Amino acid sequence: xxxxxxxxxxxxxxxxxxxxxxxxxxxxxxxxxxxxxxxxxxxxxxxxxxxxxxxxxxxxxxxxxxxxxxxxxxxxxxxxxxxxxxxxxxxxxxxxxxxxxxxxxxxxxxxxxxxxxxxxxxxxxxxxxxxxxxxxxxxxxxxxxxxxxxxxx
Amino acid sequence: xxxxxxxxxxxxxxxxxxxxxxxxxxxxxxxxxxxxxxxxxxxxxxxxxxxxxxxxxxxxxxxxxxxxxxxxxxxxxxxxxxxxxxxxxxxxxxxxxxxxxxxxxxxxxxxxxxxxxxxxxxxxxxxxxxxxxxxxxxxxxxxxxxxxxxxxxxxxxxxxxxxxxxxxxxxxxxxxxxxxxxxxxxxxxxxxxxxxxxxxxxxxxxxxxxxxxxxxxxxxxxxxxxxxxxxxxxxxxxxxxxxxxxxxxxxxxxxxxxxxxxxxxxxxxxxxxxxxxxxxxxxxxxxxxxxxxxxxxxxxxxxxxxxxxxxxxxxxxxxxxxxxxxxxxxxxxxxxxxxxxxxxxxxxxxxxxxxxxxxxxxxxxxxxxxxxxxxxxxxxxxxxxxxxxxxxxxxxxxxxxxxxxxxxxxxxxxxxxxxxxxxxxxxxxxxxxxxxxxxxxxxxxxxxxxxxxxxxxxxxxxxxxxxxxxxxxxxxxxxxxxxxxxxxxxxxxxxxxxxxxxxxxxxxxxxxxxxxxxxxxxxxxxxxxxxxxxxxxxxxxxxxxxxxxxxxxxxxxxxxxxxxxxxxxxxxxxxxxxxxxxxxxxxxxxxxxxxxxxxxxxxxxxxxxxxxxxxxxxxxxxxxxxxxxxxxxxxxxxxxxxxxxxxxxxxxxxxxxxxxxxxxxxxxxxxxxxxxxxxxxxxxxxxxxxxxxxxxxxxxxxxxxxxxxxxxxxxxxxxxxxxxxxxxxxxxxxxxxxxxxxx
Numbered sequence: 082x083x084x085x086x087x088x089x090x091x092x093x094x095x096x097x098x099x100x101x102x103x104x105x106x107x108x109x110x111x112x113x114x115x116x117x118x119x120x121x122x123x124x125x126x127x128x129x130x131x132x133x134x135x136x137x138x139x140x141x142x143x144x145x146x147x148x149x150x151x152x153x154x155x156x157x158x159x160x161x162x163x164x165x166x167x168x169x170x171x172x173x174x175x176x177x178x179x180x181x182x183x184x185x186x187x188x189x190x191x192x193x194x195x196x197x198x199x200x201x202x203x204x205x206x207x208x209x210x211x212x213x214x215x216x217x218x219x220x221x222x223x224x225x226x227x228x229x230x231x232x233x234x
Numbered sequence: 235x236x237x238x239x240x241x242x243x244x245x246x247x248x249x250x251x252x253x254x255x256x257x258x259x260x261x262x263x264x265x266x267x268x269x270x271x272x273x274x275x276x277x278x279x280x281x282x283x284x285x286x287x288x289x290x291x292x293x294x295x296x297x298x299x300x301x302x303x304x305x306x307x308x309x310x311x312x313x314x315x316x317x318x319x320x321x322x323x324x325x326x327x328x329x330x331x332x333x334x335x336x337x338x339x340x341x342x343x344x345x346x347x348x349x350x351x352x353x354x355x356x357x358x359x360x361x362x363x364x365x366x367x368x369x370x371x372x373x374x375x376x377x378x379x380x381x382x383x384x385x386x387x388x389x390x391x392x393x394x395x396x397x398x399x400x401x402x403x404x405x406x407x408x409x410x411x412x413x414x415x416x417x418x419x420x421x422x423x424x425x426x427x428x429x430x431x432x433x434x435x436x437x438x439x440x441x442x443x444x445x446x447x448x449x450x451x452x453x454x455x456x457x458x459x460x461x462x463x464x465x466x467x468x469x470x471x472x473x474x475x476x477x478x479x480x481x482x483x484x485x486x487x488x489x490x491x492x493x494x495x496x497x498x499x500x501x502x503x504x505x506x507x508x509x510x511x512x513x514x515x516x517x518x519x520x521x522x523x524x525x526x527x528x529x530x531x532x533x534x535x536x537x538x539x540x541x542x543x544x545x546x547x548x549x550x551x552x553x554x555x556x557x558x559x560x561x562x563x564x565x566x567x568x569x570x571x572x573x574x575x576x577x578x579x580x581x582x583x584x585x586x587x588x589x590x591x592x593x594x595x596x597x598x599x600x601x602x603x604x605x606x607x608x609x610x611x612x613x614x615x616x617x618x619x620x621x622x623x624x625x626x627x628x629x630x631x632x633x634x635x636x637x638x639x640x641x642x643x644x645x646x647x648x649x650x651x652x653x654x655x656x657x658x659x660x661x662x663x664x665x666x667x668x669x670x671x672x673x674x675x676x677x678x679x680x681x682x683x684x685x686x687x688x689x690x691x692x693x694x695x696x697x698x699x700x701x702x703x704x705x706x707x708x709x710x711x712x713x714x715x716x717x718x719x720x721x722x723x724x725x726x727x728x729x730x731x732x733x734x735x736x737x738x739x740x741x742x743x744x745x746x747x748x749x750x751x752x753x754x755x756x757x758x759x760x761x762x763x764x765x766x767x768x769x770x771x772x773x774x775x776x777x778x779x780x781x782x783x784x785x786x787x788x789x790x791x792x793x794x795x796x797x798x799x800x801x802x803x804x805x806x807x808x809x810x811x812x813x814x815x816x817x818x819x820x821x822x823x824x825x826x827x828x829x830x831x832x833x834x835x836x837x838x839x840x841x842x843x844x845x846x847x848x849x850x851x852x853x854x855x856x857x858x859x860x861x862x863x864x865x866x867x868x869x870x871x872x873x874x875x876x877x878x879x880x881x882x883x884x885x886x887x888x889x890x891x892x893x894x895x896x897x898x899x900x901x902x903x904x905x906x907x908x909x910x911x912x913x914x915x916x917x918x919x920x921x922x923x924x925x926x927x928x929x930x931x932x933x934x935x936x937x938x939x940x941x942x943x944x945x946x947x948x949x950x951x952x953x954x955x956x957x958x959x960x961x962x963x964x965x966x967x968x969x970x971x972x973x974x975x976x977x
């Protein structure tokens with residue numbers, strides 16, 4: 082059946098089963114491979130995208146359930162140049178292998194949109210994505226810097 | 235057959251001159267390199283170094299950058315010797331061709347590792363050579379990234395020498411044009427200058443001429459005090475494309491008409507596929523083919539999720555044979571028995587174990603579990619077999635080795651195989667040669683659908699259950715204390731599933747030592763896991779020395795310092811970490827501070843960990859203060875990132891990591907039952923460098939080994955509970971009891 086999706090501001094029509102996982106529709110039907118497969122059970126966060134502005138793990142979301150939502154992937158996040166989060170990621174030299182970072186950046190961006198100055202405790206609770214290279218100290222430093230900048234008038 | 239490199243390697247005594255001679259290409263090879271890997275306007279000037287008409291220097295690197303930043307650091311080493319403008323320096327991956335084999339890596343080990351001999355190949359390279367060819371020459375034709383070797387071997391013995399030779403060739407080309415003596419010329423920011431006449435040429439104007447000169451076998455290397463690029467923190471080349479989703483990893487390959495494959499491998503290692511009935515998936519959308527392999531069934535479909543969901547519906551029957559009865563318990567029993575009846579001596583110092591006689595013996599037995607690598611990007615490869623040729627794309631830790639492995643899987647000569655090495659989402663040893671099961675399955679899948687590209691992706695479950703695990707190891711210590719409570723005898727017996735482990739040898743000056751290994755092989759496949767042998771011996775040795783310090787009623791730092799009196803670099807690194815951590819300052823109740831120092835991959839790393847133990851026995855690591863002596867860090871911020879990563883990798887494994895065997899198969903399947911470190915686990919980390927004149931040490935791995943023992947020593951300091959068996963989390967009730975008892 083045909084499913085109509087709104088991805089990164091554009092409407093896309095796809096002939097796909099409604100129970101196909103959003104992650105694989107993005108990657109294999111739409112060629113948006115910046116969103117990554119990590120675990121398939123919503124544990125690692127590598128597949129994080131924004132659904133109506135909320136960070137969601139797309140590997141367990143059936144595409145039929147998001148037909149009416151605004152879907153934003155890493156490709157859409159920086160469509161108009163690097164965002165402050167991405168700039169902070171470069172400044173703090175966060176990524177190592179980089180595979181988890183699309184999901185990490187999507188998760189942090191959604192968090193900062195609703196809470197521009199998260200505490201370390203809030204960050205621990207909200208950002209549960211896995212990074213095997215161990216970039217957490219730099220993620221924390223980058224978010225602290227972003228939070229401090231937002232705190233300024 | 236005797237090859238040139240075997241002859242060269244035969245004369246190790248005269249190594250340094252020969253190494254340079256081997257390392258540099260004659261101009262005939264330059265032409266082949268240009269044909270293979272130079273774009274319009276680019277010329278190879280020496281091996282690994284291309285220069286473009288616009289003065290851009292491209293360092294062509296016989297490695298993959300797994301995220302450790304080696305492409306940037308190796309480019310710093312090249313730019314330094316070339317006097318290149320850092321803003322015009324790039325890096326790219328060398329083709330998977332023997333022209334670009336990394337000879338300097340092998341040479342680096344021959345020159346740099348005293349332990350190398352034909353039956354003692356560094357653990358991370360063992361998969362590169364078949365047992366019957368376990369000779370030094372056998373691992374020269376490779377492009378391995380592992381063993382924290384890129385800087386200390388490829389950089390030191392290869393790229394920096396090639397760059398220095400290229401600089402001399404550029405100078406020679408300029409001097410010839412000006413008809414002046416080369417000695418009157420100098421180089422600065424990608425230009426050759428003749429100051430007396432005020433003339434200069436950009437590197438790009440000289441590259442073609444320079445390439446016609448033969449490289450000097452003894453290029454002048456820049457003294458360290460003149461470095462302006464090496465030793466400075468620079469921004470990594472790869473990061474901008476890792477924050478916007480544009481880096482294309484192996485799993486992101488898209489070829490026209492590509493199909494996708496999912497696999498179900500025999501859960502019991504070594505089991506065979508007896509039968510599989512395709513009926514449950516017949517008529518499902520997009521399914522192309524069900525392929526029966528010796529030990530697996532593969533479903534090929536037009537989309538990955540269709541292949542994966544269909545594979546999950548199959549009920550393949552596998553032969554488990556006798557291995558279906560193996561469990562972690564039966565394996566542990568074999569290890570314990572081997573320590574009593576299968577020991578072979580590896581090292582004896584002084585009177586060895588005899589010195590224990592009539593002494594009060596302190597004994598302790600330690601264990602570590604199997605661990606999965608759990609790279610973020612699950613294993614995958616894309617392949618197409620057509621007209622007798624094979625083309626493969628994947629992220630691995632050895633391009634040339636991958637090509638050879640694919641040729642072997644396909645039964646094709648290597649000339650018929652093209653291999654494209656792509657970025658990978660984590661390696662940690664999992665993607666080293668010898669452990670290429672994902673390439674083998676992908677090649678066999680492609681050959682079953684000739685003419686069509688097919689991408690095989692392991693699910694996380696297949697990835698975790700068909701890894702090559704960090705071995706599970708048992709280690710028994712017996713020791714006796716002498717004058718002043720210092721250790722007089724150190725006896726260590728441990729199990730191994732390979733050669734004896736050099737990493738079991740201790741740093742400490744103990745007059746009598748006996749170290750023995752007992753070989754125990756099981757059907758569980760094992761392989762190198764970030765820091766390899768040091769990941770277990772670091773934990774064992776640094777825990778037991780802490781036990782001895784406690785028995786001697788000595789301070790753990792002071793006790794170690796006494797035993798390192800003849801090792802000033804180690805002592806200084808230990809003192810630096812202790813001072814920066816405020817060692818000796820009292821901690822609140824329920825908190826503890828522990829120390830551990832391990833040298834691995836030629837770098838010395840000392841961690842001081844602070845922990846807080848909760849009443850329920852859970853352990854929080856609050857802070858790790860680390861001191862590092864790697865000689866000097868080429869890119870200090872990059873080195874810091876590697877030590878941070880090593881700490882998190884070691885911390886997650888120490889706290890939670892355990893793969894167990896049940897009915898011959900791995901019991902864990904995904905992150906819910908194989909937890910790893912997350913942001914909430916991340917301590918505050920401080921890293922301090924102790925710079926020394928020592929040869930450059932490795933970066934990717936040395937941060938891991940001292941992590942677990944620094945944590946468990948801190949738990950002991952807080953609770954009096956000695957953790958001798960990882961992971962920590964399974965001892966929560968013991969720790970809780972200790973925390974209460976110490977009130």
